[in-house]
Amino acid sequence: MATEITVPALGESVSEGTIGEWLKQPGDAVAVDEPIASLETDKVAVEVPSPVAGVLGEHRAAVGDTVEVGAVIATVEEGGAPAAKADAPKAEVPDAGVEKAAPAQAKEAVGSSASSAPEGGDGAQTLSPAVRRAVLEHGLDPSTIKGTGKDGRLTKEDVLAAASQKQDTAKTGSPAPAPAASPAPAAAAAPSASGERREERVKMTRMRQTIARRLKGAQEEAALLTTFNDCDMSAVIEAREKYKDLFAKKHDIKLGFMGFFAKAACLALKDVPAANAYIEGDEIVYHDYVDISVAVSAPNGLVVPVIRDAQAKGFAQIEKDIADFGKRAKDGTLTMEDMKGGTFTISNGGVFGSLMSTPIINPPQSAVLGLHRIEDRPVAVNGEVVIRPMMYLALSYDHRLIDGREAVTALKIIKEAIEDPTRMLIDL
Known part of the structure; x- marks a missing residue:
């Protein structure tokens, strides 16, 4: 039986919010009161918990959608087994020519690494858009950064602190520790051979x-x-x-x-x-x-x-x-x-x-x-x-x-x- 997940009361005079991030994807197992989405309001981000244990069904709203209090945003199939997930393809270790990787390829490599990085030893790590951008900008491997957010999730401050530590290490001349996972993120930080200049257009948060x-x-x-x-x-x-x-x-x-x-x-x-x-x-x-x-x-x-x-x-x-x-x-x-x-x-x-x-x-x-x-x-x-x-x-x-x-x-x-x-x- 499917249980609908609705937007909770968000506070006095607040009638709607924006889907900021899905913390669970269709097919993921969820526990009672486990957050499945983050809603952005005018003042705070509010996590939407699952009222029952089971498997997350469909998303009925996309990231960036504005939803009113009481609106159905997802469903949970009670008592179901989590859908089997295929193992993430192992990233190919780049050779000495990695610094010449095209920006698009580097970004794809970071995305693959970020989505498969472990969180707390099991499960996939979910990165918010802001965190993902910071990882890309600084060429870091998210699996090597300790998260201080709720449930061990990475925050933007965690990434910036890791980037600062990386810079300090470079200045002292001490060799930086080898990354635990694929060095593909390093390709993201490497400038393209053509000297391409890029820009990014991001919608303002609520x-x-x-x-x-x-x-x-x-x-x-x-x-x-x-x-x-x-x-x-x-x-x-x-x-x-x-x-x-x-x-x-x-x-x-x-x-x-x-x-x-x-x-x-x-x-x-x-x-x-x-x-x-x-x-x-x-x-x-x-x-x-x-x-x-x-x-x-x-x-x-x-x-x-x-x-x-x-x-x-x-x-x-x-x-x-x-x-x-x-x-x-x-x-x-x-x-x-x-x-x-x-x-x-x-x-x-x-x-x-x-x-x-x-x-x-x-x-x-x-x-x-x-x-x-x-x-x-x-x-x-x-x-x-x-x-x-x-x-x-x-x-x-x-x-x-x-x-x-x-x-x-x-x-x-x-x-x-x-x-x-x-x-x-x-x-x-």
């Missing part, structure tokens, strides 16, 4: 389309302005170094910088409530709580899960929330509820090496704090030039609601709290 639409809308709707300040990170670095071991032992989490900035932001938003408000029609909506959206990089784009009631949480809980968001963003398991709401955003471009930027607000919010990399710079202290670890801070805000004086004041409060963390303890 999430990327939403990000583009919202950010462009923010520029068109809001009167954006950014104010800057620099911050001496000496006190925070000293506090982290002094208490990191005790903090980790007691709370089972590392003490990071984001906890300090989240608490400093709470102080600033308490004194400058306009930075924690938003415009709705001809009214201003103020909040007596602080829900901080934290910008997190995910395989499909930037997501902003929310630390709720940050003003009432301690450093440990804030750090745990952030660590949990980061892990689940990488695994693709964040939910719509995780990103719902938010009254203020913190974006940390410093982890990628950014020195300075003008972040864009996350509508309907009216302000966003941008953090940047820490670097030693000469500064004047008490009439003397000293070297201090400095960070540029940026506060972008909607000038329709927040005056320049208020924005500068809010950023100054954050700066002072970071330079003297005791202020956060005595509410100054």
Whole structure:
């Protein structure tokens, strides 16, 4: 008997999604609650599980199709045996002339290798389009890369990390380890003899389309302005170094910088409530709580899960929330509820090496704090030039609601709290 698999509820006000990837193919055996497809919504990727055990029947939607909640996308034959699959043809080991392989042949070779690479020791490894493109671009063998995604699947970050390690090995002059499988992927990285230039046209994911639409809308709707300040990170670095071991032992989490900035932001938003408000029609909506959206990089784009009631949480809980968001963003398991709401955003471009930027607000919010990399710079202290670890801070805000004086004041409060963390303890 065939059981229909339908699109599950995707969250409040979300009525449809896009088939991003089929995780199971017709004839594959599936277990109860095993994901068979990945759906892309405006904010997150949602896995569709099988309600029964059996063998996957037909796909009733293709990758890229838009499907509504409740629509049937596949069937499962209960209790059936998985269809026998022919062994993948063994890739022929190329000779010394492999570097002259045509690009089309190289791409085909990578596709064969990727589809037959083992995952967890059994079964075929399924690569998402983004991962497959990264494998092709860097000439890597996916079977030699350890996946950190859900169920051991490869993520784009895994491929990029492997590519970086490969480059580092090449720079040191140490011989790179021989690939475990066919070296066909190396052909993909080799330039064609004719010097052919290629380009690829890829449809934007639903999430990327939403990000583009919202950010462009923010520029068109809001009167954006950014104010800057620099911050001496000496006190925070000293506090982290002094208490990191005790903090980790007691709370089972590392003490990071984001906890300090989240608490400093709470102080600033308490004194400058306009930075924690938003415009709705001809009214201003103020909040007596602080829900901080934290910008997190995910395989499909930037997501902003929310630390709720940050003003009432301690450093440990804030750090745990952030660590949990980061892990689940990488695994693709964040939910719509995780990103719902938010009254203020913190974006940390410093982890990628950014020195300075003008972040864009996350509508309907009216302000966003941008953090940047820490670097030693000469500064004047008490009439003397000293070297201090400095960070540029940026506060972008909607000038329709927040005056320049208020924005500068809010950023100054954050700066002072970071330079003297005791202020956060005595509410100054």
